[in-house]
Amino acid sequence: MTGVTHFTLREGEDAGPLMTGARRAIAGAPGDSMHWYNLSLFQWASGLHRDAARAMARAGAAGYAAEAPRPKRSVVIPVLDYSPNSPYDIVGLLADLEGFEGEVICIFNSAEVFADLREHPRIDKFSFNKHNVGVARSWNIGLNQAEGDVIFVLNADLKVSLAALDELERYLFTLPNALAVGMAGEMYDMRRLKIRTTHYTGTFSAPLAVDKVSGYAFALHATRLHDAGISFDPRLSPFFCEEFDLLLKAHAAGFEVYAAPVAGIEHVPGISAADRPIYCFGRKADRMRVLIRNANLILDRAER
Numbered sequence: 001m002t003g004v005t006h007f008t009l010r011e012g013e014d015a016g017p018l019m020t021g022a023r024r025a026i027a028g029a030p031g032d033s034m035h036w037y038n039l040s041l042f043q044w045a046s047g048l049h050r051d052a053a054r055a056m057a058r059a060g061a062a063g064y065a066a067e068a069p070r071p072k073r074s075v076v077i078p079v080l081d082y083s084p085n086s087p088y089d090i091v092g093l094l095a096d097l098e099g100f101e102g103e104v105i106c107i108f109n110s111a112e113v114f115a116d117l118r119e120h121p122r123i124d125k126f127s128f129n130k131h132n133v134g135v136a137r138s139w140n141i142g143l144n145q146a147e148g149d150v151i152f153v154l155n156a157d158l159k160v161s162l163a164a165l166d167e168l169e170r171y172l173f174t175l176p177n178a179l180a181v182g183m184a185g186e187m188y189d190m191r192r193l194k195i196r197t198t199h200y201t202g203t204f205s206a207p208l209a210v211d212k213v214s215g216y217a218f219a220l221h222a223t224r225l226h227d228a229g230i231s232f233d234p235r236l237s238p239f240f241c242e243e244f245d246l247l248l249k250a251h252a253a254g255f256e257v258y259a260a261p262v263a264g265i266e267h268v269p270g271i272s273a274a275d276r277p278i279y280c281f282g283r284k285a286d287r288m289r290v291l292i293r294n295a296n297l298i299l300d301r302a303e304r
Helices: 015-027 033-045 049-061 090-096 111-117 135-145 162-174 222-227 242-252 287-302
Strands: 073-079 103-108 125-128 150-154 158-160 178-182 185-189 194-199 217-221 256-259 265-267 278-280 283-285
Touching: 033 049, 073 090, 073 111, 073 135, 073 162, 090 111, 090 158, 103 111, 103 135, 111 125, 125 135, 135 150, 135 242, 150 162, 150 222, 158 162, 162 178, 162 217, 178 222, 178 242, 185 256, 217 222, 242 256, 242 287, 283 287
Parallel strands: 073 103, 073 150, 103 125, 178 256
Antiparallel strands: 150 217, 158 265, 178 217, 185 194, 278 283
C-alpha cells in the first residue's frame, strides 16, 4: 500500500464495511504512520472516538504527529513575599528544586518578588496577580497550569529535599483512594472544628487518614482531582480552612486525605500563627474576622 486511502461516509451509510476495509488496508502497512493517522480521522468522523484515540496513538508511536512530551510532576508555589518570619524563602526553595524532575509553577502575589524572579531558570510557568488573591485562589491558578500526574503544593517558606517529594509521591499512588498526602495532619471534632489529635512530622510511623492535612506541603493525585472536578473554594481566601474544604470534597468523591511519615521538609509557622498585616485585593484582612467567616462556611457545608 503506497498511497493514502481516503474513505467517505455518506449520511446514513453503515460504517461497518468501510471500517473493515480501512482496517485491512492498515494491516497491510502497519509501519506507515500516515495511514494510522488517516484511520483515526475516519474513526472519529464515524463516532468511534475510543478507536480513533488508539489509532492516533499508533500514528504517534510510528513517528507521525507524535504528541509532545508533558511534565509528569508539577510543583505549585504561591509567593506572597520573601517570607520575613521564616529562615526559608522562595529563593532557597527554588535552589532546593534545582534537580527536580518536573515543572515548577509560581503564583506571584507580589510585584517586588515577581520583578526579581520572573526570569529565574528554575521557574517553568508563572502567573502574576496585581494584588494578593489569597491561598485558595493561588492554589487554583497553579492547579490550572499544572500538567503532572502528581501535583506538589508547597509554601514558599520551606526547606525541601527531593527525596521527601519522592516519598510523598510514593504514598500518593499506593495508599487506598488517596487524593492528597501531606507531611502532617490533624483529627478534629468536625461539629465544632476543634482539634482532637495532632500528628506532627516525626511523631507517627505509619500513614494516617486525617481530617486536615497540613497545607504547607502536600501532594495531589491529579487524575482523581480533575475527574472529581475538585477545586478550592475562592470564598476561603485570603487564608484559613482550605484544607477542610479539600477533605469535604475528597470524602464526597470517595477519596481520602492522609498524613504520611515523611522527613526532609522543614517549615516554620508564619501567618497561621502570627497576626501580621495581610492584604487581599488591596484591602486589609482582619485575621479573626476571616477565621470566623471561613469556619462557619465550612461548618455549614459539613452539616448538609
